[in-house]
Amino acid sequence: MNHTARRSTAAAxxxxxxxxxxxxxxxPSQATTxxxxxxxxxxxxxxxxxxxxxxxxxxxxSEGVRVPATVRVKTYRHGEWxxxxxxxxxxxxxxxxxxxxxxxxxxxxxxxxxxxxxDTGISTARKTITVTVH
Numbered sequence: 001m002n003h004t005a006r007r008s009t010a011a012a013x014x015x016x017x018x019x020x021x022x023x024x025x026x027x028p029s030q031a032t033t034x035x036x037x038x039x040x041x042x043x044x045x046x047x048x049x050x051x052x053x054x055x056x057x058x059x060x061x062s063e064g065v066r067v068p069a070t071v072r073v074k075t076y077r078h079g080e081w082x083x084x085x086x087x088x089x090x091x092x093x094x095x096x097x098x099x100x101x102x103x104x105x106x107x108x109x110x111x112x113x114x115x116x117x118x119d120t121g122i123s124t125a126r127k128t129i130t131v132t133v134h
Contacts, residue, residue, distance in 0.1 A: 034121060034122060034123040035062050035063060035119075035121055035122045035123065036062065036063075036122075036123055037060060037061060037062040037067065037115065037117055037122050037123050037124070037125040038060075038061050038062075038125050038127070039058060039059070039060050039061070039069075039071070039113050039114070039115035039125040039126065039127045040058035040059055040061065040127070041056055041057070041058045041113045041127050041129055042056070042057055042058055043055070043056055043057075043129065043131060044056075044057070045131075046129075046130075046131050046132065047131065047132045047133075047134060048103065048131060048133055048134075049133070049134055050103065050104055050105075050106050050133050050134070051102060051104060052102070053100050053101070053102050054100075054101055054102075054131075055098050055099060055100050055101065056073060056097075056098070056099050056101060056111070056113060056129075057096065057097060057098040057099070058096070058097060058113070059091065059095055059096045059097065060091065060095070060097075060115035060117055060125055061125075062117060062119075062122045066091075066094070066095035066096065067095060067117045067118070067119065067122060068090070068091050068095050068117065068118045068119075069090070069091050069095070069097075069115045069116055069117045069118060070088065070089070070090050070091075070115075070116045070118070071088070071089055071090075071091065071097045071099065071113060071114070071115050071116075072087060072088045072113075072114045072116075073087035073088075073099055073101060073111055073112070073113055073114075074087075074111070074112045074114065075103075075109055075110065075111055075112075076109075076110040076112070081112055084101065084111075087099055087101060097115075103131070103133045104133075105133060106133045106134060107132070107133060108130055108131075108132050108133075109130065109131050109132070109133055110128055110129075110130055111128065111129050111130075111131060112126055112127070112128045113126070113127050113128075113129070114126050
């Protein structure tokens with residue numbers, strides 16, 4: 001093989017390696033789509049008295065089935081969502097949750113339930129409800 005043939009063969013090999021590495025580099029970005037999810041929430045009392053215990057309950061769903069998840073409850077205060085102290089739990093063995101809540105501030109309160117599935121391939125779900133504390 002002469003010098004020119006070796007150079008063109010080497011260039012072809014480098015070109016193939018560059019093309020294959022660019023294919024490998026783009027593959028992971030296409031696989032980042034998360035499965036959709038939703039969280040259901042109901043309250044045992046939508047008009048609790050200040051200091052009264054009530055519960056929020058429901059489940060986190062993805063593709064028509066309940067999924068195990070960590071559930072947190074936040075409240076909207078001073079323009080931002082703030083975690084309620086102690087209002088976090090993992091779903092039970094049938095993938096449902098029931099969180100006891102005690103609110104002190106009177107008036108309309110926005111509560112956001114955030115369900116983060118254990119499976120990292122499923123998106124986090126959020127749902128907001130309003131309760132009126134009297």
